[in-house]
Amino acid sequence: MKSSKWHALGNVYLLVERADWAEVVIWNPDGSTAEMSGNGTRIAARWLAERTGVERVRVRVGGREVEARMLGGVDVEQDMGAVEVGVPEQVDGVELVTVSVGNPHAVVRGDPEEIGRLGPLLETHPRFPERTNVQVVRVDGPGEVTARVWERGVGETTASGTSAVAVAAATHGDGEVLVHFPGGDLRVRLEEGRAYLTGPAERVL
Numbered sequence: 001m002k003s004s005k006w007h008a009l010g011n012v013y014l015l016v017e018r019a020d021w022a023e024v025v026i027w028n029p030d031g032s033t034a035e036m037s038g039n040g041t042r043i044a045a046r047w048l049a050e051r052t053g054v055e056r057v058r059v060r061v062g063g064r065e066v067e068a069r070m071l072g073g074v075d076v077e078q079d080m081g082a083v084e085v086g087v088p089e090q091v092d093g094v095e096l097v098t099v100s101v102g103n104p105h106a107v108v109r110g111d112p113e114e115i116g117r118l119g120p121l122l123e124t125h126p127r128f129p130e131r132t133n134v135q136v137v138r139v140d141g142p143g144e145v146t147a148r149v150w151e152r153g154v155g156e157t158t159a160s161g162t163s164a165v166a167v168a169a170a171t172h173g174d175g176e177v178l179v180h181f182p183g184g185d186l187r188v189r190l191e192e193g194r195a196y197l198t199g200p201a202e203r204v205l
Contacts, residue, residue: 004047005205010038010158012204022048024061028153035062036089036102038186038197040162042068042076046201062121064102074200080162083169083195091127094118097170101195104152105166112136112148119150133160137167145171146180158183165195 002156006013013026022044026034029128034040042061048057055064055070057174067079084140086098090108098103137147147167149160159181168177168188177188 004203005178006043006047006201007204008043008159008161008199008201009181009186011039011160013040013195014041019190022059026061028151029155032153033062034103034153036064036162037061038078038080038164039159039199039201040161041066041165042078042161042197043201044201045078046070046076048072058108062102071198074202075198076201077198078161078197080165080195082193083123083190084193085166085169087201091122092124093126096122098132099122099166099169101162101165101169103162104128104130104165106132106134107170108134108136109139109171110136112138112146115148115150115156119156123150123152133166135160135162135163135167137171139171141154143172143176144180148182159186161197162198164188164199165197169195 024044026040028199044059045057049070059066081141084100100146102164115136131152133152134150135147137145139145148155149163151157164179164186168180174190179186189196
């Protein structure tokens with residue numbers, strides 16, 4: 001059985017080759033499975049494109065299918081599908097916006113350094129019976145934000161593809177947004193409630 005190791009902005013994935021199709025199952029450190037992963041599907045898409053020699057591929061994770069296009073170099077653009085943005089609400093005195101990108105997110109505007117406090121508080125809050133991913137985001141200017149991420153079942157991570165989409169949708173609506181994470185940058189384009197995510201996927205081994 002062949003395998004290969006990849007990373008995307010500090011997140012490491014091991015791919016095991018089984019056939020010519022790409023369906024991704026991602027296990028979190030706590031044993032739960034991820035409903036969706038922007039970084040994971042981007043890596044799987046690049047791996048599949050290299051195997052098949054085509055520029056456009058489809059990757060399924062959970063019940064969602066992502067179409068990806070190779071841009072040259074290490075960058076991949078993904079059609080992440082529809083994004084649902086809720087209305088602002090208060091949870092234990094914290095104002096947030098819920099966003100669904102095939103998985104749940106709670107986006108808080110504030111100092112990203114607060115992720116260590118707000119992440120565990122909101123991830124397991126009764127408001128989110130299935131738990132939630134948490135982002136604390138600072139708007140740096142038009143089309144640019146800085147964020148840190150607390151992923152459910154994982155804790156703080158250096159970057160997250162679906163989190164990039166969530167913070168872009170919560171802070172900007174339509175248009176292009178550059179999202180800065182500790183692990184690197186991702187680009188999001190929002191068009192009529194649909195998200196397109198661009199970022200790197202590099203082979204490690």
